[in-house]
Amino acid sequence: MRTIAILVFTAFLIISCTSKSNTVTAQKDYNKYLEIKDNKSRDFAQNEINFWQKKYDKAPNQTSYLSLLASNYSKLFENTGDVKYLYKAETLLLQVNKEYHYETVAPIRSLGRNYISQHRFREALILANKALAIGEGMKETQKLLFDVNMELGNYTEAEKNLAAINDKTDFDYLIRVSKWNDHLGDLKTAITFMEKAKDIAIINDNKSLKIWTFSNLGDLNGHEGNIQKSYEYYLKTLEIEPNNSYALKGIAWIAFSHEKNTKEATRIIDNISKRHHTPDFYLLKAQIAEFENNEVLKNENVTAYFNMLKTINYGAMYNKYNTLIYADDKITATKALQIAKIEVEHRPTPDSYDLLAWSYYNLGDAKKALEIEQKYVVGKSFEPKLNYHLATIYKANNLTTKIAPIKEELLKSTFELGPNLEKKIITL
Template sequence: MKSIPLSIASIFIFILSCKQKPQPLVEPKLINQMVQNLQSAAKNKVMDSIQTQMKEELNFWESRIVDRPEGITALKSYTNALIQDFHLTGNIFQLQKADSILLHLNQLQKEQDAGILRSLASLYITLHRFTEANEYIAKARKIGTEKYATELLFFDTQFELGGFALCKNVLSKTHSTNQFGYLFRMAKWKHYLGETDSAIHYFNQSALWAGNSNTLKQAAYSNLADLYLHEGNLEKAYSLYKQNLIANPYDHYSLQGMGRIALSHPNTIKLAEKIFYLQAKANALPDALYNLVWLAEAENNIELQKKYATEFEKLATQKVYGGMYNKYLIELYTGILNTPSKALILAEKEILNRSTPQTNAWLVYALQLNGKTASAKSRYQKQVSGKPLESLELYWMGKTMELQYKKYNAKKFYKAAARNRYDLSPAKQKDL
């Protein structure tokens, strides 16, 4: 066998090493610019414009309410402004105000205004109060006006509650090839079925039909980016997150996605830290603290893991958040914080709120960690076995099977979870 000339061998090794070690995607220059912009929003025209518009909108409708406290149109518009401000700043107390106003309006209208009922349902979906959301949308369906909008919200509540047969029925009734609402939900449905290519197609179509609404377009692109990240296509995910952040520098969800991509490469872990601190400054929600737990895991810093996990627990368990962060709290209680009894309490609450294959998987794992093996086995067989699960639930079911000495089953779950490993924290990826 002839030896390969040294120069050719060197090129071959270089090419091979490039394939084995993908270059980092996240651009330090972009993140440093965003940090500077946030320190002085006036330096950035987009940020300054968004801030100014939001303040003007809130002030305008607030002044109208002072003049006419029972004016239904003004109250509705003020509520919409409060909800938009929440999505911009993460100020959960804006949702609390909106809830109070909408309940008052619903009483004034004697529960006969389908628009107000839909607004309440949508608000409660955001707050993860899915059973209540479904009750309000059921009332709107009885009224029967604006059926298309009502049916799409009915899809949303049923999707969260596990009413998948009803979801399929809604899609057949609202079928449309040129409506954002239908296309966006069809994308979610295809993702649930595991038909990734179709889900990508429908998210792209929904973005095309978002019209002049940057909010809808960003929703489509951030969901599409999440799907690409889920599939391990970091390049496409990063491109979409970046596109969203250029359009709206306050898009903390895309910022989070970009941070998680930065965590995937050892050379950009410190950049991820900068991104998550930026997220914490720009948005009041607890999400940044949860992401900092991931950062501490990537750095193998146990002390910081506990610090950030404890801070996240303190904030996320505040009454105003209700059950919005139960999934993440269960993850921390069954891991870093090591208090499985708390995980069991939350998992049982979630079943009352929404009994889906996912929430049942949370309960199975919590039961198993609390030594209730018989109950864990029974619930797994009745509510989880053979059902579609996401990566975290697959990982937890692998752990459950391992604790039940079913190594073959555990390996199958771990293998399935590893296919979408970027949905998992760095410690779980390492464990797999």
């Protein structure tokens, strides 16, 4: 009996220690950010819009005022998630470029960045090349070209763009070389370069650049498995920008994916979505409901997601999510295939081809799916979600020997993939 008691007590200690060590988040750290009612960044942008609009109304020949208005509408979009502000910025930038006869590079680049946000990448590339042909501000144009080419999967061109701006003291270069190494699957180097960019942001005491690097370091460290460090960077982001929904969403993901604390994750998401209402929050809640085996709640959130897309025109911004949702249901798998084909046409990246392969797999054509994966995805991407699809397609084609090394890597990425996929990975 004494031996049994010792074993039970030992087991209790192990469980207690494991549970404690698994907890990273603490409500006292971030509750104050959930309860904020004002939004200084949003209000500042709105005040700037009011100011410049009055000035433009008095002097409608001052085209530069329109650029300032567009910039602040873009900030409102970033801060609220309301896509109408992104479209308003586009309208203003189209007017600016028309008045400048598309001969001034700054507004051309601004419109290109607006199109990137809208996932209109081919149009953004046309504008970037137009700016390049004009020849002014070449380094800034090369930065835009790198961003667009990365989105389009033109990696050879993107590498050339990166080489053209090579300057290890330049913040913009450092964040892009970080992204390049992340694309190559070298997270450690990606983090190193982002840390260097962070140092520049701190030295210059630049608020927006600090927010950018802290939030990205939150992401990168999470992907690397440094959950504590990821959490700390999200908190640093919130110290500077208390309304930063991206950092709060990152904390919600830690609560859900790492701690399996669905109640707390949902509480955080519900609070964020009151201020930053975007469709993807419904999908995160659907994932949580799936983990809780609550099929009714999962379907309610997926329905709310699609209802929001019907109410608000997001263009191609949610095509990837739509494809994955449709592909998982045999009834809508054909719809997934249609969207995946459009994505490949507009954005021929390994990610888009993987959506195409996944759609064919879910329609029962595992052979076609394998052909696409082998030609366009294998060795071209290190994204865990893509590798999970690849392993599943290998399994359907009885290529069992290829699964083990992928599964080993996937098990290191369960935080990034989430608890639902973790269950599926174990059964591969």
